[in-house]
Structures are given as structure tokens and as C-alpha cells.
Amino acid sequence: MTSIIKALRPLASAAMFYYATLWLVALVVVGTVAQKYFGLQASLEKYFSAWFIQPLDMPLYLPSGRFTMAVILMGLIAKMAFSTKWKIKMIGINITHFGVLVLLLGGVLTAYTSTEGNIAIKEGQESSTFSDFHAVEIAVTDRSPADYDQITTFTDGFFSDEQSFTDAAVPFTFKVNHFFKNCEIVERPSSDYQLPLRDRATKLQLKEKPSDKDDRNLGGVEIVVSGASEDDNGIYLLLNHPQWGSSTIQGKDGKNYALNLRFRHYELPFSIHLKDFEKLDHAGTSMARAYSSKVTVKEGASSYDTKIYMNHPLRSDGYTLYQADFDQRGANETSVFQVVYNKGRYIPYIAVLIVGLGLLIHIIIQIPRLLVATSTRKKSAN
Amino acid sequence: MSIRILLGILATGTAIFITSACKEKGEVHHFRVEKTTQPTPAEEAGDQASQAQPAPQKAPYRWTLPTGWTEKPASGMRLATIIIPQEKGDNLEASITEFGGDLAGNINRWRGQVGLPTLPEAEVLPSLEKIDTQLGPAYIALIINPESTDKAMLAAIIPRPAGTSIFVKVTGSADSLKATATTFRTFTQSLTK
Numbered sequence: 001m002t003s004i005i006k007a008l009r010p011l012a013s014a015a016m017f018y019y020a021t022l023w024l025v026a027l028v029v030v031g032t033v034a035q036k037y038f039g040l041q042a043s044l045e046k047y048f049s050a051w052f053i054q055p056l057d058m059p060l061y062l063p064s065g066r067f068t069m070a071v072i073l074m075g076l077i078a079k080m081a082f083s084t085k086w087k088i089k090m091i092g093i094n095i096t097h098f099g100v101l102v103l104l105l106g107g108v109l110t111a112y113t114s115t116e117g118n119i120a121i122k123e124g125q126e127s128s129t130f131s132d133f134h135a136v137e138i139a140v141t142d143r144s145p146a147d148y149d150q151i152t153t154f155t156d157g158f159f160s161d162e163q164s165f166t167d168a169a170v171p172f173t174f175k176v177n178h179f180f181k182n183c184e185i186v187e188r189p190s191s192d193y194q195l196p197l198r199d200r201a202t203k204l205q206l207k208e209k210p211s212d213k214d215d216r217n218l219g220g221v222e223i224v225v226s227g228a229s230e231d232d233n234g235i236y237l238l239l240n241h242p243q244w245g246s247s248t249i250q251g252k253d254g255k256n257y258a259l260n261l262r263f264r265h266y267e268l269p270f271s272i273h274l275k276d277f278e279k280l281d282h283a284g285t286s287m288a289r290a291y292s293s294k295v296t297v298k299e300g301a302s303s304y305d306t307k308i309y310m311n312h313p314l315r316s317d318g319y320t321l322y323q324a325d326f327d328q329r330g331a332n333e334t335s336v337f338q339v340v341y342n343k344g345r346y347i348p349y350i351a352v353l354i355v356g357l358g359l360l361i362h363i364i365i366q367i368p369r370l371l372v373a374t375s376t377r378k379k380s381a382n
Numbered sequence: 383m384s385i386r387i388l389l390g391i392l393a394t395g396t397a398i399f400i401t402s403a404c405k406e407k408g409e410v411h412h413f414r415v416e417k418t419t420q421p422t423p424a425e426e427a428g429d430q431a432s433q434a435q436p437a438p439q440k441a442p443y444r445w446t447l448p449t450g451w452t453e454k455p456a457s458g459m460r461l462a463t464i465i466i467p468q469e470k471g472d473n474l475e476a477s478i479t480e481f482g483g484d485l486a487g488n489i490n491r492w493r494g495q496v497g498l499p500t501l502p503e504a505e506v507l508p509s510l511e512k513i514d515t516q517l518g519p520a521y522i523a524l525i526i527n528p529e530s531t532d533k534a535m536l537a538a539i540i541p542r543p544a545g546t547s548i549f550v551k552v553t554g555s556a557d558s559l560k561a562t563a564t565t566f567r568t569f570t571q572s573l574t575k
Contacts, residue, residue, distance in 0.1 A: 129413070137411075143417070145417075146417075147417060148414045148415060148416065148417050149414070149415050149416075149417055150412070150413075150414055151412070151413040151414075151415060152410065152411070152412055152413075153410065153411045153412075153413065154408060154409075154410055155408050155409045155410075155411075156408075157407045157408035157409060158408030159408075163408075165408060165410075167410045169412060184481065184482035184546065185481050185482065186481055186482050187481065187488060187491055189491060190491065190494050190495065204481075207482060209482075265411075265413065267413070
């Protein structure tokens with residue numbers, strides 16, 4: 001135990017906290033400027049969410065935001081464990097440090113559990129799933145059941161080159177040749193024709209593109225299917241584009257499975273039925289002054305009506321639905337809601353209250369000392 | 383239990399949590415969704431949210447069909463399929479697509495498909511006919527293998543500012559493509575946004 005404490009004690013160093021904070025400031029500046037050139041999402045991932053960054057693809061890895069925040073967090077915990085004086089007169093400072101610790105732990109919780117996406121519903125329709133803005137998944141649809149379609153999804157955590165994966169509900173195995181966060185479609189060279197190419201992969205291949213600066217990335221994956229019917233084993237291209245459609249694969253169980261890449265879907269614990277979408281324009285223009293959606297929220301046997309509009313989101317079961325967009329093309333209007341789920345959403349408020357309380361206590365404790373010191377100075381002056 | 387031991391446990395727990403979450407693991411989920419009867423591409427994707435989204439936009443380009451030519455709607459990655467009637471034999475079929483890829487690479491790939499050798503990159507451009515269209519300059523290629531005239535290719539490439547190119551491509555016999563070339567050129571010139 002003593003050796004562990006000795007090994008961890010350097011983490012409590014104020015110098016480490018100082019340089020980590022300085023590095024974080026540099027990351028914030030570079031990451032903010034990079035947003036203009038590489039897009040918001042790519043910059044967030046590279047400079048803040050990643051553990052390390054590789055500048056200009058050099059063989060050099062520098063700490064990114066996540067690593068830097070982890071150093072600061074561990075440093076603060078180590079300081080509280082090894083360097084903090086647990087005395088009454090220090091209680092305010094200790095509470096303040098604890099508040100910052102809560103804030104950082106809230107950041108960890110948010111980083112690993114929050115989800116953001118959107119849900120688009122036409123008037124008269126209902127939905128209980130929303131799609132992620134960026135993350136993608138492979139969906140395998142079995143249409144053989146008489147009353148429903150059974151969909152099995154594989155999230156992008158599987159999408160490392162050469163990684164194989166499958167599931168009991170899918171009678172074949174996937175192996176990822178390459179996953180493209182953003183790509184374009186080009187014709188396949190004839191030198192590839194000896195490969196077991198299937199469907200659109202026979203003529204086309206995907207080519208990596210840098211992230212779109214407006215975050216309009218076209219995700220794609222080249223994947224090898226094995227264990228399906230003999231004719232269907234081979235290389236397929238999946239593209240996250242509604243017009244790309246799906247590839248159909250026959251499993252050895254004789255059923256057909258539709259395969260495609262799409263934005264990751266999440267189930268809501270309730271469903272939303274859009275009763276009416278309303279848009280009010282500025283007089284004499286088609287510019288929206290305000291828009292709102294009248295919805296029915298159904299959860300189990302209960303349901304209630306509510307209206308979602310600017311600064312008046314729907315909050316239910318930890319999910320928040322904001323009125324985000326609309327589409328008035330077609331006979332029925334479509335309303336688009338942004339969905340946010342964050343388990344740590346209240347933690348910043350709690351942390352700020354703790355920090356405030358700590359500072360207040362510290363000031364109150366210090367007031368008698370300050371008064372004594374002032375009086376001593378006055379006496380000395382006299 | 384002292385406060386130092388409690389904080390030590392907290393530090394260890396945090397370190398384990400952070401380390402275990404270093405790499406996002408793949409997850410498998412199962413959904414049961416309402417059955418669809420006539421799947422559109424979006425519905426085929428099993429994409430309930432997409433079903434509610436606006437219909438995919440039509441091709442971002444317009445064109446004027448020469449007399450007798452007919453058009454099939456967009457499918458897959460084709461912006462359109464154009465049917466070119468022939469007096470003798472089967473009708474020709476032109477595809478309109480928009481992809482990436484460089485000019486020389488595409489021309490040499492097509493030459494390979496009709497059994498012709500690859501051209502040096504510097505000779506590719508002079509081998510093409512350059513015409514002006516409403517979308518900027520276009521390059522017409524009539525690729526015929528004299529030793530195998532039954533499988534030739536007539537193609538137009540219109541480079542776009544975003545780095546992609548519009549491809550209008552017809553395959554058929556050398557004679558039928560030669561007979562179609564003038565109308566094909568007029569059709570290519572009609573492409574606009």
C-alpha cells in the first residue's frame with residue numbers, strides 16, 4: 001500500500017496540474033480554429049474526445065483533450081488523497097476542490113453516456129426511435145416474420161479493419177475490410193475483378209475523403225460476408241445514403257436478409273405521435289417567426305398531449321426533445337426534433353453549488369483572521 | 383476507514399472506468415419494427431426515422447431528351463437511365479452517374495474493359511473531344527477496339543467543382559455508337575443544374 005501511495009503521490013504535483021491546464025488551453029485554441037477547416041465534429045473528436053493526437057500524421061503522439069482531462073482529474077484526486085490538510089480552517093478550500101472533482105467526474109459520465117440525435121416525424125405518424133447525428137451501424141433486416149420485421153444492428157465499435165463479428169440472430173459472419181468515416185464512390189479497377197465481389201462492389205469501390213467541413217460526411221464500409229449461401233459470400237459495399245438501398249443476402253437457413261449501413265438508432269422509452277405542425281411566418285415573407293409541434297406522448301397505457309416549441313422542449317425519462325427543424329414539402333408536414341440524453345446533465349449544477357458553498361465557507365472562515373490582521377496592521381501603524 | 387483510503391478507492395475506480403472505456407466496444411441490438419409492405423430504399427434500410435424524413439431529392443441536374451429517347455427514374459447510384467432506341471437490334475442504355483475519380487484513370491479503366499491498352503496520362507486528354515456544356519467543359523470519349531467492334535463505349539465526363547464528375551456512359555456496338563454520337567453530344571450539352 002505504501003509503495004502504491006509513493007507511486008501515486010507525484011500525480012498530486014501542482015506543476016503537473018499547471019502544465020496540463022496550459023496544454024488544455026492550447027488544445028481549446030487549436031481545436032476552435034480547426035473547426036473552421038475540418039468541421040465541428042471532426043475537430044471535437046480529434047482535439048477533445050480523443051486520447052492522443054497525431055499532428056500532420058507524423059509518427060508523434062501528443063495528449064489530446066481526454067488524456068489531458070484525465071491527468072487533471074487524477075491529479076486532483078491524488079491531491080485530495082495525499083496533500084490535502086483535513087483541518088477545519090481548510091474546510092472551505094476542500095469543499096471547493098471536491099466541487100471541482102464532482103464537475104470533472106460529471107464530465108466523465110457525460111463523455112461516456114450521453115447521446116444526441118434526431119427524430120423526424122410526419123403529421124399523423126408516430127415514432128419511438130431516434131438516429132444518432134454521427135455514429136453509424138450495420139442493420140440486418142429479417143422480413144420473414146409475418147407481423148413485423150426483425151432488425152439486428154452492429155454498432156461502429158466493431159468497425160476496425162479485419163475485425164469479425166456476428167450474432168445468434170444472423171446466420172452469417174462479417175469481417176470489416178475498411179470503414180470510411182467519409183468517402184466517395186469510384187469505379188473499381190479491373191485488377192480487383194478476381195476478388196469475390198458482390199452486388200455494387202463488383203463495379204464500385206469506396207475512397208477515403210477528409211471530413212466534410214460542414215459535417216456532411218458520407219460513411220461507408222467494405223465488408224466481407226462469410227457463412228451465407230455460397231453465391232452470397234463475398235465482398236459488399238455499404239453506404240450510409242438513403243438512395244444506396246440495401247444488399248440482400250440469403251442465409252444458410254434459406255431466409256433473405258437485407259443489409260445496410262445507417263445512422264445508429266436508439267429506442268426511446270416512449271413514443272411520439274405528431275398531431276400537428278404549425279409554422280408562423282414574418283408578415284409578407286416565408287421566413288419562420290415561430291414553429292411548434294403538437295404531439296401525443298405515449299408510454300405504456302398512459303398518454304398525454306403537449307406542445308414542443310422554441311425554449312419549451314419535451315422532457316421525459318431523462319430525454320429532452322427540442323423543436324429543431326421542419327419540412328413542408330409533400331402533403332403532410334414533417335417536424336424534426338433534436339433528442340438529447342445525458343445522465344450527467346444535473347452534475348454541473350450540483351458541482352457549481354458545491355464550489356460556491358466551499359468558497360463562501362472559506363470566506364466566512366477567513367473573515368475573523370482578516371479582521372484580526374487588519375486590526376494588527378492598524379495597531380502597528382499607530 | 384480513513385478519508386485517504388476512500389479517496390484512494392475513488393481514484394482507482396476512476397482509473398479503471400477511464401481505462402475500460404478507452405476503446406468503444408461494439409454492441410449488438412435487436413429491434414422489432416412494424417412491417418413494411420412495399421419498401422422504398424429508405425424503408426429497405428429498416429430506417430424508421432428515415433421513413434418519416436423527406437423523400438430523397440431528385441437528381442441535382444436536368445437535361446433535355448432528344449426525340450425518341452426515354453428516361454427511367456433514378457435507381458441505386460444512377461441519377462437516371464436513358465433508353466436510346468435503335469432501328470436495328472436492342473435499344474442502347476445510357477447511365478448518368480456522379481462519382482469521384484480522375485479523368486485518366488477512368489478513361490484507361492474503360493479502355494481496359496474493351497480490351498485496349500492503357501494510354502500514358504499525357505496522351506489521355508488529347509484523345510478526347512472537348513465540348514462546352516451548360517455545366518462547363520465536357521470530354522467525350524468514343525472507345526472502340528478495332529479487333530472487337532461489338533463491344534464499344536461512348537462516354538461523356540463533365541468535371542464538377544466539388545471534385546466529382548458527371549458520367550454519361552453508353553455501351554454497345556461500334557456502329558450503333560457512331561450513329562448515336564451526334565445526338566449523344568447534343569444531349570450532353572443539354573445537362574444543366
